[in-house]
Amino acid sequence: MKKFFSTTLGHILIIISCSTVITFMVLCTLLFIPKGPPGPPWPWQTTYRISSIVNILREVEPAQQNAILQAAQRADGMKMRWVTQQPVSCTTQTFNTWDLARSLASELKGGNHIDVFSCNSQNPRQDIQVIINMGNGYLEVMVDNIGREPTRFTFPTFCAILFLLTGIAVMSIWAIGRIISPLRELSIKADAFSRDMTVIPVKEEGPLEIRRVAHTFNLMQERISSYMQSRSHMLAAISHDLRTPLTRMRLGIDTWPPEIAKEKLIKDIDLMTKLIGAALSFIRTGSDGEKPERLDLDALLTTLCDEYEDGGTCIQYIGTSTLELFCKPEAIQRAIVNLIENAAAHADQIAIYTRQAGDQIIIEIMDNGPGIPPDMLEKVKEPFFHLNSARNERKGNAGLGLSIVNEIVQLHGGVFELMNRNPHGLNARVTLPKSLHARTEYGHASS
Ligand SMILES: Nc1ncnc2c1ncn2[C@@H]1O[C@H](COP(=O)(O)OP(=O)(O)OP(=O)(O)O)[C@@H](O)[C@H]1O
Numbered sequence: 056m057k058k059f060f061s062t063t064l065g066h067i068l069i070i071i072s073c074s075t076v077i078t079f080m081v082l083c084t085l086l087f088i089p090k091g092p093p094g095p096p097w098p099w100q101t102t103y104r105i106s107s108i109v110n111i112l113r114e115v116e117p118a119q120q121n122a123i124l125q126a127a128q129r130a131d132g133m134k135m136r137w138v139t140q141q142p143v144s145c146t147t148q149t150f151n152t153w154d155l156a157r158s159l160a161s162e163l164k165g166g167n168h169i170d171v172f173s174c175n176s177q178n179p180r181q182d183i184q185v186i187i188n189m190g191n192g193y194l195e196v197m198v199d200n201i202g203r204e205p206t207r208f209t210f211p212t213f214c215a216i217l218f219l220l221t222g223i224a225v226m227s228i229w230a231i232g233r234i235i236s237p238l239r240e241l242s243i244k245a246d247a248f249s250r251d252m253t254v255i256p257v258k259e260e261g262p263l264e265i266r267r268v269a270h271t272f273n274l275m276q277e278r279i280s281s282y283m284q285s286r287s288h289m290l291a292a293i294s295h296d297l298r299t300p301l302t303r304m305r306l307g308i309d310t311w312p313p314e315i316a317k318e319k320l321i322k323d324i325d326l327m328t329k330l331i332g333a334a335l336s337f338i339r340t341g342s343d344g345e346k347p348e349r350l351d352l353d354a355l356l357t358t359l360c361d362e363y364e365d366g367g368t369c370i371q372y373i374g375t376s377t378l379e380l381f382c383k384p385e386a387i388q389r390a391i392v393n394l395i396e397n398a399a400a401h402a403d404q405i406a407i408y409t410r411q412a413g414d415q416i417i418i419e420i421m422d423n424g425p426g427i428p429p430d431m432l433e434k435v436k437e438p439f440f441h442l443n444s445a446r447n448e449r450k451g452n453a454g455l456g457l458s459i460v461n462e463i464v465q466l467h468g469g470v471f472e473l474m475n476r477n478p479h480g481l482n483a484r485v486t487l488p489k490s491l492h493a494r495t496e497y498g499h500a501s502s
């Protein structure tokens with residue numbers, strides 16, 4: 056519910072409901088403010104008087120008409136006269152004249168032609184002229200509107216409408232501002248990012264959808280930036296690592312005795328092939344078009360451990376048999392193999408643990424090796440980073456294993472952590488969402 060009211064639709068609903076309630080309250084307050092006793096309602100009182108006189112005039116002899124009119128004059132301020140020619144009529148029509156004309160037409164069923172005009176341009180409530188065609192003459196009535204106005208353009212109605220319009224306008228401006236200003240900031244930051252690739256986070260505020268866009272944009276900035284950094288770092292490192300065997304080969308051609316030159320050259324070419332192979336594998340991580348599918352993690356880890364055990368590695372797997380992961384299976388297998396290879400290279404005992412925590416699956420590859428100095432735990436995830444350059448170069452290790460693992464885990468929306476164990480050894484922990492789609496949920500992304 057709270058989430059719904061933080062959406063744009065929720066904001067709009069709040070605005071409409073608030074302004075409607077406030078307008079209703081203002082209208083009620085204004086309508087019920089005490090204003091003294093109400094006057095007789097216009098135009099009905101006047102209509103009944105005129106129609107009753109007209110009905111009497113229709114029934115009496117012409118000789119008596121004047122006497123009746125005289126009597127009617129005396130009744131109140133209403134002036135009446137009987138004329139044989141159509142009297143000069145005023146021309147203005149107002150709400151008062153329309154009201155009176157309509158009520159007279161409904162009350163006088165005889166089909167007399169009725170005209171109603173206003174003769175006072177200053178005050179439309181006074182000097183209202185009614186001309187009724189009686190067949191043998193015309194009845195002209197001059198009357199004032201002394202009754203209560205029908206509730207049409209009264210002060211409370213007018214105030215309420217004005218208030219509603221102002222309220223809606225102010226709240227709409229506020230709501231649009233809440234949506235437009237973060238979008239404007241987003242477009243400025245996106246433009247800046249596309250120019251110099253500098254990560255400037257966008258403020259995550261406003262309605263839920265806007266916050267989601269800002270959050271996703273911030274994540275995208277970080278990912279693109281780290282992607283660019285790792286690629287440029289890798290390019291620099293591979294150039295550096297290839298230069299060493301190339302220089303050695305160049306010098307060796309002149310100095311190595313011919314009987315060992317071929318063997319040494321083949322060794323260096325193999326080393327370079329391995330480096331380039333590892334670099335290509337790193338570059339292709341995530342862009343290999345592999346389709347996500349269901350993976351039986353338990354079966355995969357059991358098979359891998361069996362294979363390494365057959366190869367003479369001391370490795371054991373302790374896990375749950377019901378672990379299913381929706382992921383890119385080959386990429387996940389590559390990541391796990393890299394971690395096992397590392398552990399096997401530095402330790403003589405390896406244990407793999409798996410467990411489920413909520414909608415996440417945790418895989419831990421633990422060994423009893425020397426571990427990694429604490430200040431290097433993050434650094435080793437960078438491409439081409441070795442703790443011992445000479446040793447790794449000798450082995451032909453590119454120093455890309457952990458960066459590939461990191462990349463694969465991030466692509467799955469997971470977290471890759473390295474922790475030293477007590478008293479010694481390394482724990483490489485991979486936390487993955489059970490479903491690859493879970494990482495698109497707001498606030499669920501790991502990085
Ligand atoms: N289990 C471990 N125990 C101790 N040190 C480790 C362990 N795993 C990795 N390292 C250290 O981290 C460094 C980086 O590892 P990474 O896997 O990225 O590269 P690599 O194993 O040297 O080369 P590659 O995996 O590309 O063949 C290694 O040089 C190694 O010193």
Ligand SMILES: [Mg+2]
Pocket residue numbers: 393396397452455456457
């Ligand atoms: Mg490695």
